[in-house]
Amino acid sequence: MALTIKEVEHVALLARLELDDFEKELFAQQLSSILEYVDKLNELDTDGVEPLAHILPIYNIFRKDEVKPSSSREEILANAPLVEIGQYKVPKIM
Amino acid sequence: MELHTLTVHELQDLLASKQTSPQEITKAVLARIKAVDNQVQAFVTVTEEEALQLSAELDGKDLSGKLAGIPYALKDIFCTRGIRTTCSSRMLENFVPAYDCTVVRKLSAEQAVLVGKLNMDEFAMGSSTEQSAFFATRNPWNRECVPGGSSGGSAAAVAADEVPFALGTDTGGSIRQPAAYCGVVGFKPTYGRVSRWGVISYASSLDQVGTLTKDVRDGALIMNIIAGRDSLDSTSVDLPVPDYTEFLDKDIQGMRIAYPRELLQSGIDENIERAVKNALLKFEEMGASVEEVSLPHCEYALPTYYLVATAEASANLARFDGVRYGLRQAEAENVIDMFSKSRAIGFGAEVKRRIMLGTYALSSGYYDAYYLKALKARRLIADDFARVFADYDLIVTPTTPTTAFKLGEQVDDPLTLLMNDVLTVPVNMAGLPAISIPCGHHEGLPIGMQLIAKAFSEGTLFRAAHAFEQNTDFNSLRPVLEVK
Helix, strand or coil, X not given: CCXXXXXXXXXXXXXXXXXXXXXXXXXXXXXXXXXXXHHHHHHCCCCCCCCCCCCCCCCCCCCCCCCCCXXXXXXXXXXXXXXXXXXXXXXXXX | CXXXXXXXXXXXXXXXXXXXXXXXXXXXXXHHHHHHHHHHCCEEEECHHHHHHHHHHHHHCCCXXXXXXXXXXXXXXXXXXXXXXXXXCHHHCCCCCCCCCXXXXXXXXXXXXXXXXXXXXXXXXXXXXXXXCCCCCXXXXXXXXXXXXXXXXXXXXXXXXXXXEEEEEECCCCCHHXXXXXXXXXXXXXXXXXXXXXXXXCCCCCCEEEEEECCHHHHHHHHHHHECCECCECCCCCCCCCCHHHHCCCCCCCCEEEEECHHHCCCCCHHHHHHHHHHHHHHHHCCCEEEEECXXXXXXXXXXXXXXXXXXHHHHHHHCCCCCCCCCCCCCCCHHHHHHHHHHHHCCHHHHHHHHHHHHHHCCCCCXXXXXXXXXXXXXXXXXXXXXXXXXXXXXXXXXXXXXCECCCCCCXXXXXXXXXXXXXXXXXXXXXXXXXXXXXXXXXXXXXXXECCCCCHHHHHHHHHHXXXXXXXCCCCCCCCCC
């Protein structure tokens, strides 16, 4: 199925990815051809097939909720682009 | 004797008999990197100072560690405390982790010496290392060709004798395919066998850490150290880790080998097909039985992979938002604008394309048609393998349909590029262990053969791969690089 520019813009918003006009055109084309390719899966009858999310026979892993040593605030904040009074700073949200 | 050309176990023998020292080995390796890396371009960062300091400290010490004084390098996806970890992305160009990932902790505890971080396709998305945001790595056998990817820097560095071993990650073939293109041994363990804590995620139900080495024995040695349960990674499996080197000297008499007819029909170059058929004859000569089998759903593995991997990637890469680490575009009206603009300048084209596809496949109205459908197809692919492994010990295929392609040849078309992974992707779908070993050459480029075993039967792979290596000499040829 072919994706419209409008659909590409919608997906880009969901993905928090700003695209320029060239990228919108390119991705509309490329994603359409990839979706056409993955449509091959519709040849398969998967009625009653249990989906396989990963191969391990494990479900929930529990551990004790204990305080353990971890990195310091300074070390973690050292990689942040903008910090103020020991906290991450971001542009206005509301 | 040229120290940089030796394997891990050869270096260990020399260290044990005091014929060399950690500092001497590290200096030889650093000199080799200086001499040839301008041609290969495998390294994003060389940690010369740290490596010299650590190896000097080891010189005076009792070498109790199992890898004492052995240099190595890491794909730049493994977090290293105090050492820049970029994932070959502008997004993480200046990211310096505050901690070491678990596998690095394990290697450090055994006194291995890190000499640097290796180039890769950005966020492990690609098959040629041309998707690196920094530069393209070259194939040491022919510098006009790609080394494969995404662990292309790791494979090229080992092939060019710049390090005795390197670690990589494999989501759809990212260790085995570059190992085949560069003529080295690439080992991908069972999903869950090695901790991924501190390794930057691409597709969490597929990613696995593994090794790139000069021979099979080295792969077993390194796996002995990195395998095992880690309380920090809940997907690492709590099973005992055998001594993998004990499998090396067992013969393969009576081993039951299968080769899937579908995987020998999917556009395989005739020279590669011939090399693998000759290898199968060799296995028979050594006492194994070889029979043709069918994996009918393997032809659906690539579209399944494309949906599962991109869906998981779109969620994993949501963390790169310009808040806690990574690139930020400062000029923004509000926080969503800041996220979107930071990601626009931080990610390259292939990463954006995969995030877009994955977001689409998970979005409202399309989840069942794409993502859920892919998970069901994945079950059928895994069931194919289970059926074959009820009667056989090993599956053998070529690792790749062709030898290394030229730089620039396949960058424009995402679907063509994906075809390189047609033989490796099914293995990740089923979470199985697999190894790529050299089995021939064509026009000066190496050919790789892939061996696949049951989950957690890594030992079977080492046993068969080592027997093949000992009875052939494909591993003795090395690429020739001009030393400057």
